[in-house]
Amino acid sequence: MDRRAALKKTAMAAGSAALVPSLFSLLQSCQKKPRLSWEPIFLTVNQAELISTLVDTVLPKTETPGALDMKVDLFIDVVFAKLFNKTAQQTMIAQMEQFNTTCEEKFGSIFSELSVQDREEFLKEEESASGKYNGKVWGTAVGEQKPVGFYRTIKSLALWGYFSSEEIGKNVLNYDPIPGEYLGCIPLSDVGKTCSL
């Protein structure tokens, strides 16, 4: 099977399911906000704006680059398109809509249009409401993993996209591709940062 065609097909099918509820807000947002500087392959522009604002709030630019500098929002768009199966894509879209609906009920507008203060206020609530990941042993969760909320999923994807990027991995964190030895107990001050690999 042609993988690319198949992916496109699932992405389109999933996209059309969400077309109706998102169209209105999409048109609305077009009128007052600058368009995205990138073209999503899976998300609608409105959804992409939500993801961009979310990852920017979680990992803002400081002395070190922020999530948007590392194009984490583009990465998440690709993850939805290529790593999520159709069911997961549909769930994600429904959750995104729900996230914005809740946001509107509480703060009067969708997430991407809130003030920075209101965004942070809303995310504080989401932090406690969004569930947690179980611990892992050798790559597998221990115990029965209950589904986590939309915010926790996006936060986790944002961390993955950000910290697995070349700039952060090579130039910000401690990059040591061939350690050559194992020293079991060294002062943290010798390296300072966490290892990227």
Added chain:
Amino acid sequence: MANYNIDAKKNMTYDAIVIGSGISGGWAAKELCEGGLKTLVLERGRIVEHVVDYPTMNKDPWDLELRGALGPEDLKKHAIGARAGFVGANNEHFYANDEENPYTEVKPFLWVRGHQMGGRSLLWGKQCYRWSDLDFEANAKDGHGVDWPLRYKDVESWYTYVEKFAGISGQALGLPQLPDSHFLPPMELNCVEKDIKSRIEKEFPGRVMTIGRAAHLTEPLNGRGQCQFRNRCDRGCPYGAYFSSNAVTLPAANVTGNLTIRPYSIVNSIIYDDKKGKATGVRIIDAETNEYIEFYAKIIFCNASSLSTTQILLNSTSDRFENGLGNDSGELGHNLMDHTYRVGAMGRVEGYEDKYYKGRRPNGIYIPRYVNIDEETKTDKFVRGFGYQGGGGRGNWSAGANQEQFGADFKDSLMKPGPWEFFITGFAECLPYHENKVMLDKENVDKWGQPTLAIDCEFKENEKAINRQIKSDAVEMLEKAGVKDIVGFDNEHEPGYGIHEMGTARMGRDPRTSILNGTNQIHAAKNVFVTDGACMTSSSCVNPSLTYMALTARAANHAISELKKKNL
């Protein structure tokens, strides 16, 4: 690195045929070739040449498409590998295509396969522990299964022999239940592991914690480089620092000039000659052309992996053996075992916030069996025992997903190592039950028209009782070691998760109740040897691969000597 002779067409007759090129097949090939036998290794997958065919060995996360994650199509192809939790873009080329190689789970059973030259020796955990007479005498003493036809003294020198060539790092402890190997220097414990070790050993007399004994070189050996602590083993090691057939045994077999390895050779059956009373060769299907081809040899070594070997034997029928080659006892396919897995405890460790480590050690800690090793440690809750693997380390940014924080300070905090964490997970010995079995499923054939396997296996009360103690002891040890936020867990995995399939063509003293004799020969077809996991009569609680190596080297040298005496 010399190229391999893959042109089997030149010659259809050999001194020896080895089916499979994984851990045990590689050893069989090396010993037989070095013993002067012209040897044909039949490999169902492709050639994987050391270093040359390790495409991801130096790739960083950002070099891999989708940062190393697999999409839905790839996950379908690796449905079983993904269930095991280890498959990713970094190593998926060493996992079998599960769609093309179906099997039936009568009860849930995870069967992870590696269909290429080197098999799962490219992917294994590399933990290496000698078995002791506590293991070899277990069946005879408590009456479960049949007695092993050998004891530790019969295997001891072969353990040493394979260890000297494979290279096993570890710490000698002098424990009777876990005999010391011929060791290379041990890897180091980190500060938290050292602390927990001293607390556990003080609080629980009789329990010890040690660095894992592992087939990783901690100093150069025979031209192979030592471990560089990259922890990218399952991509193939460019230094040849861990033991694999590709890096170690097959190159050694190759330099003798006696080796031919034929890729894409799916073994259909072993050819048995009723008149001669022995096997004469092997019938294969070329995986690419679907052509049936026969190769002939004086002796045949079965090293296809436990269940695949048994699948071949079950499919090797003749007038003499209507129910599978060597199956006079009716035990072929029965007594399937694995180890229980993912039951233990984990938690957070305080007090070493200013300490870190250098290197990514591909190894953890080991707590050897301490229950049912003598009268004093006997329990009435279960027979046999368990050991723990585990380790300590500092979390990284991924721990941030659960932290109820976000923003600038949160981001900066993730640049530092996270809290120290420590876990142990038990491996329980599983009893050989006749009803835990594999069967040939002629209704469901694969894309080459071959009958598939149906697997009917489950853990029973003894394994569950061991798991209960594994979990409660793990929590107790971590508590006494001062670990915080302890989570005890038991994932209640189905068998197969341990990827230690053992049994289904067991060794034994009595041809009426076993398939193989004390030198791994089929009782009723002595020129056929089975030296992979299928031969195992019990499962011990320690990892089995080192024992496969020792039994294979022992059987191969027996075969060479018997051939010289014209007994085969």
